[in-house]
């Protein structure tokens with residue numbers, strides 16, 4: 001399957017690395033990016049074909065991945081109008097709705113919109129995918145298999161669910177970093193040195209996440225198991241409950257989802 005990336009930045013690099021690790025031949029990959037240095041490093045690091053513009057050879061792909069910044073996408077899409085044979089178009093641009101992209105591409109119907117997250121950079125991402133109605137089951141399978149190169153995938157049937165997904169898993173790594181930051185600050189506040197504090201916070205987070213993933217029990221059940229009556233964990237959780245931490249997190253993620261919807265409206269109008 002020939003895959004062309006329009007935009008050879010961070011996400012394209014992560015996807016290319018993942019695809020090559022899954023034994024995609026480098027000869028099947030083509031990257032279009034105006035930046036000469038980026039093209040040179042992509043060719044050197046991965047052995048993929050590169051070009052400064054969307055040439056007919058670049059567009060003769062089975063899968064076209066739009067990996068430019070959201071603000072760049074309207075112009076990029078309009079420049080492709082009438083030039084696409086019949087590739088499956090996959091857009092990873094945050095916030096750009098599939099219908100708006102289809103319109104900028106002159107009514108092009110074979111579009112899958114993806115919302116990845118930053119752990120994709122190390123192959124540990126989770127991507128939400130939404131397909132326009134004209135996308136076949138085979139095309140959906142191709143899109144999911146491609147994104148699976150950088151982590152897991154989940155389909156949504158209603159595009160508005162991507163706003164919720166953006167608020168949860170798209171912005172989610174930042175919430176996790178925030179919690180790690182707080183745990184680290186608490187550790188140094190209790191007199192531990194910086195390196196030990198960082199290690200304790202990180203390993204605790206990694207270990208607990210792995211335990212939760214490996215367990216059939218839900219998070220509340222796992223938490224109950226490590227919370228002995230009158231113990232240290234119970235005391236800490238009481239303080240968190242009194243401070244309304246859970247409600248604050250729910251409200252924060254809700255606000256992020258509202259912002260995702262508003263950004264989608266703005267980006268759609270901008271094009």
Ligand SMILES: NC(=O)c1ccc[n+]([C@@H]2O[C@H](COP(=O)([O-])OP(=O)(O)OC[C@H]3O[C@@H](n4cnc5c(N)ncnc54)[C@H](OP(=O)(O)O)[C@@H]3O)[C@@H](O)[C@H]2O)c1
Pocket residue numbers: 006007008009010011012032033034035038067068069070072076092093094095115116117118119170
């Ligand atoms: N990074 C993430 O974790 C993440 C998560 C979710 C979604 N996304 C989405 O993924 C997309 C790519 O993100 P990124 O972090 O990879 O951005 P990036 O590093 O800025 O990559 C975009 C690349 O596209 C190039 N470009 C600009 N105009 C172009 C054109 N006309 N034709 C071809 N290439 C062009 C840019 O060049 P210049 O730098 O010269 O403009 C840049 O090299 C964004 O839409 C973002 O919303 C990223």
